Amino acid sequence: MNFTGKTALVTGSGSGIGKSIALMFAQAGANVAINDVSQKDADSTAQEIESLGREAISIFANVAVQEEVREMFESVKSTFGQIDILVNNAGITRDGFLMKMTEDQWDQVIDVNLKGVFNCCKFAARMMSERQYGKIINIASASAQMGNIEQSNYAASKGGVISMTKTLAKELAQFHINVNAVSPGFIETPMTEKVPEKVKEYLIQQIPLGRAGKPEDVGNVVCFLASDQAAYVTGQVISCSGGMYVLVYKDFMVTDLTTANLSQEIMTKAKAFGAGVSTGLVNDIPSVAELVSRIASDAEKIIQERISGLSRRIEPGVHERRSLRREGNTCHLSVF
Numbered sequence: 001m002n003f004t005g006k007t008a009l010v011t012g013s014g015s016g017i018g019k020s021i022a023l024m025f026a027q028a029g030a031n032v033a034i035n036d037v038s039q040k041d042a043d044s045t046a047q048e049i050e051s052l053g054r055e056a057i058s059i060f061a062n063v064a065v066q067e068e069v070r071e072m073f074e075s076v077k078s079t080f081g082q083i084d085i086l087v088n089n090a091g092i093t094r095d096g097f098l099m100k101m102t103e104d105q106w107d108q109v110i111d112v113n114l115k116g117v118f119n120c121c122k123f124a125a126r127m128m129s130e131r132q133y134g135k136i137i138n139i140a141s142a143s144a145q146m147g148n149i150e151q152s153n154y155a156a157s158k159g160g161v162i163s164m165t166k167t168l169a170k171e172l173a174q175f176h177i178n179v180n181a182v183s184p185g186f187i188e189t190p191m192t193e194k195v196p197e198k199v200k201e202y203l204i205q206q207i208p209l210g211r212a213g214k215p216e217d218v219g220n221v222v223c224f225l226a227s228d229q230a231a232y233v234t235g236q237v238i239s240c241s242g243g244m245y246v247l248v249y250k251d252f253m254v255t256d257l258t259t260a261n262l263s264q265e266i267m268t269k270a271k272a273f274g275a276g277v278s279t280g281l282v283n284d285i286p287s288v289a290e291l292v293s294r295i296a297s298d299a300e301k302i303i304q305e306r307i308s309g310l311s312r313r314i315e316p317g318v319h320e321r322r323s324l325r326r327e328g329n330t331c332h333l334s335v336f
């Protein structure tokens with residue numbers, strides 16, 4: 001890729017995927033505007049870009065606030081005179097089980113992840129349309145395509161980003177502006193650092209390519225979409241998830257079955273793993289404890305009957321589309 005003479009703005013580029021994208025653009029010759037709500041992190045990315053011999057500016061702005069975004073685009077215009085590439089990367093999570101999610105958790109995520117993309121696209125499109133050239137790349141998420149427990153706010157925001165991408169591709173094609181989305185799966189960044197080790201291990205088991213993604217994996221797809229090699233690609237959502245999104249069903253690991261005190265062990269571990277998982281799946285059971293104890297007793301039955309490697313229904317008729325499955329020492333609750 002060669003971005004010599006181009007100007008890119010990457011939101012949320014003080015860390016993680018955004019930082020990686022900004023550096024990759026600079027390595028390929030672009031000048032880059034760095035945006036973040038952490039001035040320190042934005043300054044640090046900008047300095048790294050300058051050390052590569054490119055121009056960079058560091059802009060503190062909250063993408064959720066339209067006035068701050070308007071000022072950010074004015075700074076880009078006065079510094080570089082143009083914008084060729086916008087990457088809407090800034091994003092946050094405020095996870096919680098639906099029944100416990102606060103209005104604030106919902107609003108914050110929608111404001112940054114969805115309204116932020118609207119705000120930035122609006123001002124970028126005005127500048128790009130004047131020059132009849134532009135590339136907009138929105139960072140979505142596999143959570144939007146697959147659903148993800150405790151992320152109703154996040155999945156909804158990213159689903160909105162995907163819908164907006166398709167609509168803007170149609171609206172802005174007349175100005176020769178391409179609009180696409182990249183949908184990452186599980187990528188190692190500060191955002192995913194807080195995921196417990198055991199859950200990370202489990203998630204990686206669900207990835208056909210057998211590893212978590214790196215920020216550069218996402219950056220490579222973004223660079224392609226920002227390049228003129230992708231001139232005839234618009235309105236698309238490119239998954240960058242190591243095959244995670246291809247899966248058509250999802251397993252939730254309940255516990256290790258080797259321990260002597262099975263029921264107690266299952267209850268404790270299932271709760272630790274995320275009791276919300278269970279209540280989220282089975283809506284006719286009033287309490288998590290009751291569900292977990294039913295799972296435990298069914299798991300014991302499965303072992304007693306020495307059924308291995310085969311799916312077995314629990315409570316046919318009620319949970320027709322869910323099953324417990326034993327695989328080695330692990331018991332899975334599956335949802336088809």
Ligand SMILES: NC(=O)c1ccc[n+]([C@@H]2O[C@H](COP(=O)([O-])OP(=O)(O)OC[C@H]3O[C@@H](n4cnc5c(N)ncnc54)[C@H](O)[C@@H]3O)[C@@H](O)[C@H]2O)c1
Pocket residue numbers: 011012013014015016017018035036037038041061062063064088089090091092112116139140141142183184185186187188189190191192
């Ligand atoms: N890491 C993953 O596994 C993963 C998976 C799918 C999608 N994504 C998406 O990729 C993007 C980058 O995520 P990441 O993992 O690098 O996260 P990150 O937390 O490492 O980086 C996000 C950056 O955005 C900045 N930011 C947050 N709110 C902002 C706001 N209002 N205005 C401007 N900047 C703001 C943060 O300060 C941070 O520097 C996000 O949109 C995220 O939803 C990440």
